[in-house]
Amino acid sequence: xxxKTNLAEEILRLKKEKNAIILAHYYQEPxxxxxxxxxxxxxxxxxxxxxxxxxxxxxxxxHFMAETAKIINPKKRVLLPDLNASCSLAESCPPDLFRxxxxxxxxxxxxxxxxxxxxxxxxxxxxxxxxxAEKVVAxxxxxxxxxxxxxxxxxxxxxxxTGREMLLWDGVCIVHEAFAIDKILKLHQKYPxxxxxxxxxxxxxxxxxxxxxxxxxxxxxxVKTDSGKEFIVATEAGILYKMQQEVPEKVxxxxxxxxxxxxxxxxxxxxxxNTMEKLYLCLKNETPEIHVSDEIREKAxxxxxxxxxxS
Ligand code: 13P
Ligand code: SF4
Numbered sequence: 001x002x003x004k005t006n007l008a009e010e011i012l013r014l015k016k017e018k019n020a021i022i023l024a025h026y027y028q029e030p031x032x033x034x035x036x037x038x039x040x041x042x043x044x045x046x047x048x049x050x051x052x053x054x055x056x057x058x059x060x061x062x063h064f065m066a067e068t069a070k071i072i073n074p075k076k077r078v079l080l081p082d083l084n085a086s087c088s089l090a091e092s093c094p095p096d097l098f099r100x101x102x103x104x105x106x107x108x109x110x111x112x113x114x115x116x117x118x119x120x121x122x123x124x125x126x127x128x129x130x131x132x133a134e135k136v137v138a139x140x141x142x143x144x145x146x147x148x149x150x151x152x153x154x155x156x157x158x159x160x161x162t163g164r165e166m167l168l169w170d171g172v173c174i175v176h177e178a179f180a181i182d183k184i185l186k187l188h189q190k191y192p193x194x195x196x197x198x199x200x201x202x203x204x205x206x207x208x209x210x211x212x213x214x215x216x217x218x219x220x221x222x223v224k225t226d227s228g229k230e231f232i233v234a235t236e237a238g239i240l241y242k243m244q245q246e247v248p249e250k251v252x253x254x255x256x257x258x259x260x261x262x263x264x265x266x267x268x269x270x271x272x273x274n275t276m277e278k279l280y281l282c283l284k285n286e287t288p289e290i291h292v293s294d295e296i297r298e299k300a301x302x303x304x305x306x307x308x309x310x311s
């Protein structure tokens with residue numbers, strides 16, 4: 001066992017020795033964000049995965065993110081510190097039920113939010129993330145019916161933004177679903193100058209009162225460029241680490257959740273399954289490794305590449 005500092009040093013040493021890169025999502029714990037080569041939103045992370053020349057990609061995020069990196073890089077070794085790091089959106093959309101849904105609605109263009117399994121991507125026409133969903137939907141010719149899965153909140157928001165009707169899959173993110181409108185309004189009374197900003201995975205009632213809606217990178221850019229000095233932030237609380245570093249002079253307040261969580265804010269238990277210890281062991285032992293069958297990969301790469309080309 002190592003002390004925290006030694007653990008970080010060992011990870012850096014192994015990373016160099018093995019020509020590995022660590023990609024981390026903003027929802028990871030601060031120590032992991034500190035040691036990562038790149039910290040970003042889902043789109044930024046897949047773009048980094050597409051451009052790296054490292055031999056090993058260690059994904060400090062959740063399973064669908066590492067799987068996407070593997071689909072983009074079949075020859076590279078892609079590691080995930082804990083294979084159980086899932087996502088409620090990905091889990092809401094089992095391949096057999098989704099196949100039935102598509103078969104029931106022939107002629108639809110299938111757009112899937114990147115938060116889904118490789119099997120689901122293999123059934124899709126084009127993938128999107130929260131930062132390019134509007135663009136992706138707008139790229140479908142008018143008059144062509146669309147299936148959008150698995151996030152119904154993001155889907156409803158994009159329908160509102162684009163004016164396009166879409167058939168929505170009934171999935172939600174358990175973290176963004178849990179924001180409490182009454183508590184947020186109360187908090188706003190305490191901080192009347194604060195702007196309320198939200199991730200589009202949040203409920204429609206939450207999005208209705210938001211003055212800015214965007215991906216995690218979008219939210220960080222917004223607090224950086226906006227003249228506002230106080231922000232109530234509705235997304236996973238891990239984002240506050242990087243966000244606060246970017247705007248040390250501004251006041252950032254995590255939006256409260258419905259249930260009293262262990263922290264006063266929202267955390268994704270899947271994202272938080274990754275720890276520095278697991279990251280170290282995974283880099284040292286080169287396991288757990290992500291595998292995707294050739295059959296699924298050959299189909300899933302097509303909608304992912306379409307998205308990357310559009311972004
Ligand atoms: P983005 O980082 O793309 O905004 O996605 C948020 C999220 O919930 C990832 O799981
Ligand atoms: Fe999935 Fe929500 Fe966790 Fe992101 S925050 S990984 S969407 S459960």
